[in-house]
Amino acid sequence: MTTVSVREDKEEREVASQKFCVILSKATLDMAYPAFMMATTASTMGIEAHIFFTFWGLEVLDKRKVGSLKVSSVGNPGMPMPNIIGMLPGMTAVATRMMNQKMEHVKMPSIPQMIENAKSMGVKLHACSTTMEVMGVTKDNLIPEVDDIIGAATFLQISNGAQTLFI
DSSP states (O other): OOOOOHHHHHHHHHHHTTEEEEEEOOOBHHHHHHHHHHHHHHHHTTOEEEEEEOGGGGGGGBTTTGGGOBOOOSSOTTSSSOHHHHTSTTHHHHHHHHHHHHHHHTTOOOHHHHHHHHHHTTOEEEEEHHHHHHHTOOGGGBOTTOOEEEOHHHHHHHHTTSEEEEO
């Protein structure tokens, strides 16, 4: 039986509270913004921050797609229109334009700018190796800001004891 002192336990909790991880599984504007806002805020507070991009979230790191992320107008309870209207052709473009206008109005940086800011603040960006294989994404498709390509097991090691948010 291992005995852990109260002091050692407190030190472990303090170390864990100094690391923040986000798992981003969706590549819509309304999902990417919170991931970067939370990670950069953590970094500003002196907390080590990581974002793991998996499944559709990997598109945020794909240089062919990062500049054209959209907002889904279907199944999004925050949209100011009934879901049935969101299914009409062109509504995703309308919802995306509305979101981009709102972000510009409050002087929110674009996602590519958020990525740049995050990197300058030390946020680590991790691409999921399994997702890359499944989605046919190659290393050449990734933006240069990506720190590494790792699997879930490696990310679990990185995030061990961290505050973790799944988006």
